[in-house]
Amino acid sequence: MNQPIGVFDSGYGGLTVLREIVRTLPQYDYVYLGDNARTPYGTRSFDTVYQYTLECVRHLFDRGCRLVILACNTASAKALRNIQQLDLPRLAPDRRVLGVIRPTTEVIGTYSQTGEVGILATRGTVTSESYVVEIEKFFPELRVFQEACPMWVPLVENGEYNSPGADYFVKQHIDRVMAHSSRIDTLLLACTHYPLLLEKIRQFVPPGMTVLSQGHIVADSLVNYLQRHPELEAQCSRGGQRTFLTTDSTADFDRQATVFYGESVQSAHLAL
Known part of the structure; x- marks a missing residue:
């Protein structure tokens, strides 16, 4: 029986994570599920996000996935x-x-020399305080400053991430998070859409600033997880197959996926 690794996101952003996972662990089979019909999740209530996410996870289980990665910060x-x-x-x-x-x-604390970091995320992720709570467990001395960037996902999904119009919204939120402290030396892009804005972000951050995307961090963590759980790793099928599912238009998904995933894909529609 085919037992792929499942990767879930509310839309396209998780493809930036899948891209790094596949680059690091190309031997496994993967199923990507984007709930594009109900995106964005960032503005929805906790209960709604929970119900939607559980529904998608159960579908990936039904497809044989023993392991599912929520490649979505809000979920x-x-x-x-x-x-x-x-x-x-x-x-x-x-x-x-x-x-x-x-x-x-x-790992975020290992990147900062000053002990002060900024988190750029959706409003839902910021409101949840998840990053503040989790960082406290590993780096209690780290000072964490959050900034919600509600316009960044629409900019990316509407193909405006390289446009002059994006400059205003990118600079606005960089300036706001940096206003908390001049000692911030590390910024985390805590939304999987934001790597597409990376070049814009680098234009407006101070020289020497470390800007972290999550894809390679999650990929390295998955390598470690599978090494620590050999019984689970042994169940993951190895055919190098990639399956893409979307709850919305396959034509729209395939067009956008090329940007996020870095190569062309052919998706199938999933009715939930």
Whole structure:
């Protein structure tokens, strides 16, 4: 039976994470599910995000996935804990669901020389305080400053991430987070859409600033996780197959996916 690794996101952003995972671990089969029909998740309530995420995770389980990665910061912030603690023991005790917040917070302190970092995220992720809580566990001395960037995802999804019009919104939020402290030396892009704005962001940050995307961090963490759980790793099928699913238009998904994933894809429609 085919047992791929599942990767879930509310839309396209998780493809930036999948791209790095595939680059690091190309031997496995993967199924990517984008809930494009119900995106964005960042403005929705905790309960709604939880219900939507659980529905998609259960579908990936039905497709044989033993391991599912929530490549979405909002889903990781608002749904992961409930799924891990309440649903998995009851529905699928032999399956695992991982997020993108924990791997990032485990290492973010190692990038900062000043002990002060900025988090750029959706409003839902910022409101959840997930990064503040998790960073405290690993780097209690680290000072964390958050900034919600509600316009950044629409800019990316509407293909405006390289346009002059994006400059205003990118600079606005960089200036706001930096206004908290001149000692901030590390900025985390805590939304998987934001890597597409990386070149714009670099134009407006101070010289020497470290700007972190999550893809390679999550990929390295997955390598470590599979090494620590050989029984789960042995169940993951190795055919190098990539399957892409979207709850919305396949034509739109395939066009956008080329930008996020870095190569052309052919998706199938999923009705939830």
